[in-house]
Amino acid sequence: MNEGSLWIILQRMRLPFIVILSTYTIAMTGLLLIPGVDENGNSFQLSIFDAFYFISYTATTIGFGETPFPFTHNQRIWVSVSIYLVVIGWFYSIGTLLSLFQNKVFLSEIAIARFQHFVKNLEENFVIVLGYNETTREIIKRLLAAKMRVVVIEVNQERADYLQLEGFVPHVPILVKDAHNPNALEYAGIKSRYCKGVISIFEDNALNLRITLAAKLLNPKVNVVVKATTVEEAENLRDANADIVDNPFEIIAYQLQMALKAPSLFKLENWLYKTDTLESKTFSIPDTDIIICGYGRLGATIYEMFIKNNITPTVIERNDSRVNTANYAGVNKIIHGSADDHFYLETANIYDAKLIIIVTDDDTINLSILSTVKKMNPKALIIARENEMTDFSIFSQAKIDRLYIPDRILIQKTTNALSNPLGDKLIRMIANKDEAWGHALLVNLVKNLGVNPKTYELDLTEKEAYEIHKYLKNKENTLALGILKLSRRDRNRKNNLLPLLILRENEEILLPTDETLLQINDRILFACDSNAIDDLEYIANNAYEFKYVIFGEEKKLFFR
Amino acid sequence: MNLDKIVAGFFIILAMTLNFGFCYGDALDMNMHSKYELFAAIVVNLIATVLKLGDKTQMGSVLIATSLVANLQLIIAATIWTIFADGETVNPHIFGIIISLSVGALLANITSVLLYVGDTLKSKR
Numbered sequence: 001m002n003e004g005s006l007w008i009i010l011q012r013m014r015l016p017f018i019v020i021l022s023t024y025t026i027a028m029t030g031l032l033l034i035p036g037v038d039e040n041g042n043s044f045q046l047s048i049f050d051a052f053y054f055i056s057y058t059a060t061t062i063g064f065g066e067t068p069f070p071f072t073h074n075q076r077i078w079v080s081v082s083i084y085l086v087v088i089g090w091f092y093s094i095g096t097l098l099s100l101f102q103n104k105v106f107l108s109e110i111a112i113a114r115f116q117h118f119v120k121n122l123e124e125n126f127v128i129v130l131g132y133n134e135t136t137r138e139i140i141k142r143l144l145a146a147k148m149r150v151v152v153i154e155v156n157q158e159r160a161d162y163l164q165l166e167g168f169v170p171h172v173p174i175l176v177k178d179a180h181n182p183n184a185l186e187y188a189g190i191k192s193r194y195c196k197g198v199i200s201i202f203e204d205n206a207l208n209l210r211i212t213l214a215a216k217l218l219n220p221k222v223n224v225v226v227k228a229t230t231v232e233e234a235e236n237l238r239d240a241n242a243d244i245v246d247n248p249f250e251i252i253a254y255q256l257q258m259a260l261k262a263p264s265l266f267k268l269e270n271w272l273y274k275t276d277t278l279e280s281k282t283f284s285i286p287d288t289d290i291i292i293c294g295y296g297r298l299g300a301t302i303y304e305m306f307i308k309n310n311i312t313p314t315v316i317e318r319n320d321s322r323v324n325t326a327n328y329a330g331v332n333k334i335i336h337g338s339a340d341d342h343f344y345l346e347t348a349n350i351y352d353a354k355l356i357i358i359v360t361d362d363d364t365i366n367l368s369i370l371s372t373v374k375k376m377n378p379k380a381l382i383i384a385r386e387n388e389m390t391d392f393s394i395f396s397q398a399k400i401d402r403l404y405i406p407d408r409i410l411i412q413k414t415t416n417a418l419s420n421p422l423g424d425k426l427i428r429m430i431a432n433k434d435e436a437w438g439h440a441l442l443v444n445l446v447k448n449l450g451v452n453p454k455t456y457e458l459d460l461t462e463k464e465a466y467e468i469h470k471y472l473k474n475k476e477n478t479l480a481l482g483i484l485k486l487s488r489r490d491r492n493r494k495n496n497l498l499p500l501l502i503l504r505e506n507e508e509i510l511l512p513t514d515e516t517l518l519q520i521n522d523r524i525l526f527a528c529d530s531n532a533i534d535d536l537e538y539i540a541n542n543a544y545e546f547k548y549v550i551f552g553e554e555k556k557l558f559f560r
Numbered sequence: 561m562n563l564d565k566i567v568a569g570f571f572i573i574l575a576m577t578l579n580f581g582f583c584y585g586d587a588l589d590m591n592m593h594s595k596y597e598l599f600a601a602i603v604v605n606l607i608a609t610v611l612k613l614g615d616k617t618q619m620g621s622v623l624i625a626t627s628l629v630a631n632l633q634l635i636i637a638a639t640i641w642t643i644f645a646d647g648e649t650v651n652p653h654i655f656g657i658i659i660s661l662s663v664g665a666l667l668a669n670i671t672s673v674l675l676y677v678g679d680t681l682k683s684k685r
Contacts, residue, residue, distance in 0.1 A: 011613065028599075032596070
C-alpha cells in the first residue's frame, strides 16, 4: 500500500477511533467505580484489566459472561448502558472502514500504487502507450511480439477494463488517469532508464503537443512518437523535440511517390516494415490520366505529391468548402460534384483513366464510388482508403489494387520506429536514393538471402557484444566488419549476412564494406538468415568462438 | 480561534500532564502512584495520537511518532503491572521498571508538546 491510500485510511478513521476510545473509557470507568461482590459476599473492586477485558469482549459482541464474579444489580444496570454505547461505537468504525473500501478515490489510490509498484520493478525495455483503442491495441500486440514491454495510460475506466479482458502476455499494466497529467507519465515510469519511448497518437493534436512537451521535460532522452495530420502540426511537434512525428497521410503520399519513381525502393521499404516480401508484385503507377476522388487532407497531400512530380491529376470533390480550399491552393482540374455519380465521372474522363484514387473520409461513400468505378472502367488501377479499422474488412474483399488504412500505416510506422530503430533510420536514408541503387540492393538481397530475409540489429556494447567490446577496448586492436560474416563452423566459409547500415555517434555508413573498421558502440543493422544470427550472437559474446573466427584457433585455457 | 486546535492542544497537553502526574513522587513508593492515573494517561495519549493522524506534513509525522513512542512505553508499563499484580508480586524492583518506562513516555510527551508549541508560534494566523 502506498502513502496515498494509507493517509486516506488514517484521515477517515480518525473520528471512529476517537469514538471507540471514548466509549471504552466511559464504560470502563463506570465498571471501576461500581463495587461488586465476590463469591464469599465480600466487597470486590474490578481491576483496570478486568474492566478492559470485559468491555473488549462485550463491545465486539463476543460475550464470554460476567467475570471474574457474577455482577450485582448496580453493575448490570451500568453494563446495559455501556453495551449500547460500545457496540454502537464499534459498529460505527467497522462500517466506516467497509465504506472506505468501496470509496472510488481510495480504490483508485490502491490501483495507482499497484501500477507504480509494477513499473518500478520492471527491468526490461518498455514503452508507454497513451490511450487504449483499436489502433493502440495493434501497436501493443506488435511491440509485445518484438519483445518490448508496454504500460498503458487510459482515462476511461471502461476501455481500461477491455484491456484487462484482452489478457496480453506478458502482462500489460494500465493506469486509469488523464494522459496529459504529468503525474501520470511519472507514475508510468517515464524517468526509468528502461523507458524507451512514449506513443501519443490521439486525434486531438493539441493534446499530442502537450504530451510531447511534458514528456520531453520529464526525460529528454525518451523517444516521443506522435501523430500529426497537417504540416503545421508536424512543425510544432518537431519544435517541441518530438523524435518521430507520424503523419499517416504524408506517409501514404510518400509511398505512392516511391511506387511512382522507384519501385525497388518501395519493395525494400515494405520489407523493412515487414508488410511484404521482396518479391511482391511490382506496383507501378502510371504518369497520366489519374483521378483523385476526395480532396480532404489525404487527397490534398497526394495531389501535392503528383504536382511535385509534374503530373496533374483530376480531382472530384463534392464538399463546397473543400472545393474552395482546392481552388485557393491552385488545383486547376477540379470537378465539383459527387464522385459516385456517372455524370461527374464521365466529365473526369473515367473511361481513359489509368489510376483512380478513392480517398474520401467516409467509408460508405468510398465503397459506393468503388462499385461505380469498377463497372465503368474495370481496367484501371484502384487505390482506396479505409477509415474504420476492423478485423473483417469489406474493402479487402473488393479486389482493390492497393488499400490504405491510415490507422494501420500509423501502427506499422510507430512500432517499427520503436522496436526496430535502425530499420526506421534506413528507410529514411534510402528515401533519396534512385531506382538503380535500389534495384541493385534488391537483386543482391534476393540472390543471397531469398525473398524474405530477416533483419538483425547488433549494438557493440558490453551488454550485447561482450567479446567484441572487450577486444576493441584495447586501442591497438582493430576489427573489420567482414569478420562477423565468418561461419563459426569453418572460418573459410561465410554466412549469409549482409550489413545494411552502421550508425555511429556522428557518422552513418550505408551498405558498409567488409573492410570497414568497427568501433565501440557502433550500431549495425544486418539482413541475414536465422543461422547467421545464431553465429553472430556466439561470435560477439563467446570468447572461444571469437578467437576462432579471428585467429583460426581456439582460445587456450592452460597452455598459452 | 479554531475548535480543532483547542481540542488537539487540550489532549496533547493533558497527555503530558497526566503522564507527569503519574511519575511524580518517590519512584519506589507505590502509594505515591495511582494506577487510575496511568489508565487515564494511556487513554488520553491514545486520543492525542488519533487527533494527530492524517496530517501529512513533516511536523505532523514527527508528532505522531512521539505519540506512538509514549503510547508504547505506557502500555508496556501497564501490561507489566497487570501481569505482576495477578501474582501480587509488585516488588520495588518491578515498580521501578514501571515508573522508568512511564518517565520515558513523559520525555516523548514533552517533545511532542514542545513541537506543538513551536509549530503554533511559527504559524502566522
